[in-house]
Amino acid sequence: MQDNRCVLRIGPDIMFFTGYQPQNSREEFCDDVPNMGQTVVALDMQETELRNMLTEIRLIKDDGSHTQMNGLPFLSDAELANKAALDAVSIAYLPAKKYPTGTLTFEHTFPENGKFIGIVTVENDHGQKFVSQFPFSVGQQVGKSLVLYGLILVGLGGGVFGIWYYGGKQQKSAVPKKPA
Incomplete structure (x- = not known):
């Protein structure tokens, strides 16, 4: 949290984000998703440089086989580079794209409770990539x-x-x- 907003650190920059489930309540959340069902996530790129980068979003099912860091699942660089393995466990994917307005919103319907990992990857014009991972649970x-x-x-x-x-x-x- 920063200034009472949910923060996602990605390289030297930050994004603010929030999620909500319009069919369940008006309450916003920034960590675990309270219930399965329709979920809307909004990312706000505070840093102007992020708006000029390609941004990719991926949600994967956590199968419990990943490296643990501070007690939380974490994908290694080798796992992140293995697109075929990521595709096999992905439940949602937004391909790399620039968001010049700085706002990225997406919807996903979670059909079941469980543990997941969100992965946000940004890439600048020089090919430099920054990845942020955030484990979360649903329901x-x-x-x-x-x-x-x-x-x-x-x-x-x-x-x-x-x-x-x-x-x-x-x-x-x-x-x-x-x-x-």
């Missing part, structure tokens, strides 16, 4: 919600126990002792 918010609810429940349980335990100690020490 797997329940697991995150359960973890959050579990943590809240544990916190509340700990608070109730603490009040009971320490509150009981204070009451016992406040009770005057009978003379012997």
